Amino acid sequence: MIESWYPFLVAFLPFLGFMLTGAFGRKLGKTFSAVVSCALPMLSFSLLASVFLTVLVNDAADKPWTGMECVLGHWISFGTGIRSLDVPFVFRLDRLSLFMGMIVTGVGSLIHVYSAGYMADVSDTRFSRFFAYLNLFTGMMMVLVTGGNMLLMFVGWEGVGLCSYLLIGFEYEEDWKAAAGMKAFIVNRVGDLAFILGMLTIVTLEWGVFRGANLGFDHINELGRMVGSLDASSQWWLGFAALCLFIGATGKSAQIPLFVWLPDAMAGPTPVSALIHAATMVTAGVYMIVRLGAFFAVAAIGDVQILSLVAIIGALTAFLAATAAVVQTDIKKVLAYSTVSQLGYMFMGVGAAAYGAAVFHLMTHAFFKALLFLGAGAVIHALHGEQDMRKMGGLSKHLPLCWAVFLVGGLALAGVPPFAGFFSKDMILFHVYERHWETQSMSWLFMWVLGVGSALLTAFYTMRMFCMTFYGPTRLSEDELAHLHKPGLRMAAPLQVLIVLSVVGGFAGLPAIFMKDGFYLDRFLKKAIPVRHNAYKAWSDHEKAHLKETQPEKLKEKDFEKHLKEHFHHEHHSKEWFTMIISLLVAGAGVAMGVMRYRDELPAEPEAGSMQAVGADFLKEAWAFDEFYQTVIVGGVVKISKGLHRWVDEAIFDQSLVDGSGRLSLWISELVTVFQNGRVTWAAVYMALGSLAVLGTLLYSGLVS
Amino acid sequence: MSELSFQSVSLISAALFSIGVYGVLARRNLLIVLMSVELMLNAGNLMLAGVARMNAGVLGDSQAGQVMILMSMAVAACEVAVGLSIVIALFRHARSVDVASPKATQLKG
Numbered sequence: 001m002i003e004s005w006y007p008f009l010v011a012f013l014p015f016l017g018f019m020l021t022g023a024f025g026r027k028l029g030k031t032f033s034a035v036v037s038c039a040l041p042m043l044s045f046s047l048l049a050s051v052f053l054t055v056l057v058n059d060a061a062d063k064p065w066t067g068m069e070c071v072l073g074h075w076i077s078f079g080t081g082i083r084s085l086d087v088p089f090v091f092r093l094d095r096l097s098l099f100m101g102m103i104v105t106g107v108g109s110l111i112h113v114y115s116a117g118y119m120a121d122v123s124d125t126r127f128s129r130f131f132a133y134l135n136l137f138t139g140m141m142m143v144l145v146t147g148g149n150m151l152l153m154f155v156g157w158e159g160v161g162l163c164s165y166l167l168i169g170f171e172y173e174e175d176w177k178a179a180a181g182m183k184a185f186i187v188n189r190v191g192d193l194a195f196i197l198g199m200l201t202i203v204t205l206e207w208g209v210f211r212g213a214n215l216g217f218d219h220i221n222e223l224g225r226m227v228g229s230l231d232a233s234s235q236w237w238l239g240f241a242a243l244c245l246f247i248g249a250t251g252k253s254a255q256i257p258l259f260v261w262l263p264d265a266m267a268g269p270t271p272v273s274a275l276i277h278a279a280t281m282v283t284a285g286v287y288m289i290v291r292l293g294a295f296f297a298v299a300a301i302g303d304v305q306i307l308s309l310v311a312i313i314g315a316l317t318a319f320l321a322a323t324a325a326v327v328q329t330d331i332k333k334v335l336a337y338s339t340v341s342q343l344g345y346m347f348m349g350v351g352a353a354a355y356g357a358a359v360f361h362l363m364t365h366a367f368f369k370a371l372l373f374l375g376a377g378a379v380i381h382a383l384h385g386e387q388d389m390r391k392m393g394g395l396s397k398h399l400p401l402c403w404a405v406f407l408v409g410g411l412a413l414a415g416v417p418p419f420a421g422f423f424s425k426d427m428i429l430f431h432v433y434e435r436h437w438e439t440q441s442m443s444w445l446f447m448w449v450l451g452v453g454s455a456l457l458t459a460f461y462t463m464r465m466f467c468m469t470f471y472g473p474t475r476l477s478e479d480e481l482a483h484l485h486k487p488g489l490r491m492a493a494p495l496q497v498l499i500v501l502s503v504v505g506g507f508a509g510l511p512a513i514f515m516k517d518g519f520y521l522d523r524f525l526k527k528a529i530p531v532r533h534n535a536y537k538a539w540s541d542h543e544k545a546h547l548k549e550t551q552p553e554k555l556k557e558k559d560f561e562k563h564l565k566e567h568f569h570h571e572h573h574s575k576e577w578f579t580m581i582i583s584l585l586v587a588g589a590g591v592a593m594g595v596m597r598y599r600d601e602l603p604a605e606p607e608a609g610s611m612q613a614v615g616a617d618f619l620k621e622a623w624a625f626d627e628f629y630q631t632v633i634v635g636g637v638v639k640i641s642k643g644l645h646r647w648v649d650e651a652i653f654d655q656s657l658v659d660g661s662g663r664l665s666l667w668i669s670e671l672v673t674v675f676q677n678g679r680v681t682w683a684a685v686y687m688a689l690g691s692l693a694v695l696g697t698l699l700y701s702g703l704v705s
Numbered sequence: 706m707s708e709l710s711f712q713s714v715s716l717i718s719a720a721l722f723s724i725g726v727y728g729v730l731a732r733r734n735l736l737i738v739l740m741s742v743e744l745m746l747n748a749g750n751l752m753l754a755g756v757a758r759m760n761a762g763v764l765g766d767s768q769a770g771q772v773m774i775l776m777s778m779a780v781a782a783c784e785v786a787v788g789l790s791i792v793i794a795l796f797r798h799a800r801s802v803d804v805a806s807p808k809a810t811q812l813k814g
Contacts, residue, residue, distance in 0.1 A: 678810025681738065685730050 025128020191251015249285025311351025459590025
């Protein structure tokens with residue numbers, strides 16, 4: 001690792017923007033805020049781009065580039081000897097963080113520029129506040145991806161959660177928007193709790209193995225590589241730690257069971273949805289699991305591999321969210337559920353140990369989802385705030401740029417070649433299928449089927465969204481059509497850039513059947529991803545075990561290994577073609593069905609109360625997860641609180657302790673009042689008794705005889 | 706005439722004192738209480754006289770004791786004057802000299 005200021009700088013520059021815009025934006029006006037806060041992430045991006053070029057040059061010259069590090073000193077120094085925790089304040093820029101960082105600052109800068117156009121009509125104070133928050137978010141996200149250990153990553157993790165709250169609830173004057181912001185933060189926090197538990201478990205594991213813990217990624221991946229030498233209880237705790245971290249990831253990346261905040265998060269302004277919920281924050285969970293790849297690869301609780309759990313949850317989430325997106329009427333909600341669904345794909349990829357594929361899908365998704373969100377923002381902006389697709393239609397002639405945006409972004413999302421989404425989605429599905437082929441287990445096949453089903457639904461709802469908005473008879477009035485607010489340059493330019501990226505982005509990852517050494521992105525990231533899945537080994541182990549039971553004599557044939565390898569390569573290629581053709585068919589079918597159903601007129605709404613309506617409502621509310629949480633968890637907590645209030649607050653504290661001590665004092669004083677009836681002669685009695693007592697004491701003690 | 710023994714004087718003095726104590730503690734009429742206070746004072750004076758007589762031969766004569774008695778009586782006279790003015794003040798406030806009357810027992814509780 002080279003020592004350099006770059007890793008720290010790329011994270012710090014957006015913070016500088018936050019401080020400048022936050023402090024001076026109000027007085028110095030919108031131009032100042034916009035220029036400063038757009039320039040600084042762009043500066044970070046250019047720094048990262050220059051490093052990227054260096055890497056490319058080095059790779060071409062076969063000189064390996066191992067990464068840069070920036071250590072700013074000790075952060076936590078606690079304990080001595082084996083049970084110590086020594087966490088340095090270190091930023092690291094290796095291929096993976098370089099890649100993530102470029103996506104964050106690159107797409108982020110485009111969204112900053114877009115926001116300058118989108119928020120042009122608000123007051124100076126609001127404008128500067130918005131851009132300050134955007135920069136703070138970018139800075140926190142950069143800390144997350146460049147943090148050199150778990151603790152610094154967690155700072156960024158929580159920081160983006162905070163900024164998510166600030167930005168979603170930006171227009172907090174409306175109660176439901178503020179509530180959406182709180183919901184996002186609180187659900188995230190549940191995940192953060194699990195994350196902290198995971199970190200603490202890792203510290204304990206480190207204490208058992210290394211001489212002191214530092215929560216560094218190298219330590220943790222090393223724990224994964226040496227898992228065989230740990231005892232059974234430590235292995236269990238390793239699995240537990242991975243499970244906790246994964247639950248944290250489900251909170252941040254909106255998977256089952258903690259995805260419920262993301263649809264509500266559409267309450268924030270559209271650029272916020274684009275930045276946070278499409279391109280950056282929600283990918284943090286995927287990034288974390290890839291970072292700790294060697295750790296997750298071996299983590300298991302009992303017989304259950306944690307990565308299998310990751311993949312199952314990803315597949316289920318992808319499917320659930322896709323079904324929900326099909327029935328949404330708000331254009332942003334469609335995109336929100338679509339994001340949850342695509343994140344499910346990324347988790348499926350990670351669970352199938354296809355780290356390169358998952359990260360590739362992360363990149364393409366950032367491009368086309370940001371494109372779609374910004375395009376939706378342009379449409380909403382043009383229609384002066386209308387978000388319901390049932391009130392749109394026929395806009396293809398009036399908003400040509402937005403039409404192009406949705407066409408390209410939609411086809412990319414649906415997985416139609418040559419647009420970006422096809423390559424990445426297909427790669428993930430292939431790896432899932434490959435996992436099934438290696439292990440011959442039905443669960444992987446089930447996941448592949450769910451993935452394919454989700455792809456079909458994705459294509460369908462994408463075309464539904466596209467046609468409802470841009471085709472068919474327009475449901476807008478003449479007056480509204482005349483007053484469409486077309487997007488200006490600041491909004492249009494980022495859209496155009498993202499269109500280009502959505503088209504060409506896929507070629508970073510042409511699959512192996514077209515390219516010799518496996519796809520380029522995988523090779524680029526090779527050293528940064530801590531573990532590789534050896535498909536051949538996994539498959540051949542299984543095959544050999546199978547043959548041992550059925551035809552043991554085959555194992556002793558000569559050239560057995562060579563034949564096995566040839567068989568593998570042949571099968572491998574044919575499987576890749578197979579999954580690719582299925583993906584193509586499914587995408588095509590979905591697109592066709594969507595276009596046919598929605599191109600001309602909206603289909604009739606199902607009658608209220610009919611089976612169809614009930615089913616549609618169930619899907620619309622994301623399979624009633626929200627209702628479940630509301631009744632069981634929120635309702636339960638409220639009931640317990642009310643009970644505690646009645647039995648502890650009121651009965652014990654208010655009545656017994658506070659009122660009781662008052663009543664006690666009064667009762668005692670009433671006892672004492674008996675002595676003070678105001679009669680002077682009684683005072684004389686007490687005086688006499690007192691003097692007798694004194695006299696008696698004196699006599700008794702012998703002072704007076 | 707038989708000699709009056711010291712024992713008798715002490716006894717009478719003690720008896721008078723006790724009657725005075727009873728009067729102070731147990732009577733409701735403030736004037737009676739005052740009289741009882743006087744009685745206690747004079748019982749003390751009587752005791753003084755008896756002790757002076759008894760010690761006459763030993764310490765020379767009994768004039769010292771009798772002078773003390775005269776001084777005590779002077780003090781008693783002043784004290785009665787003050788006490789009676791308090792009674793008058795109470796009477797003006799309470800329209801009675803009963804220590805248990807409502808207005809006299811306002812300083813209660």
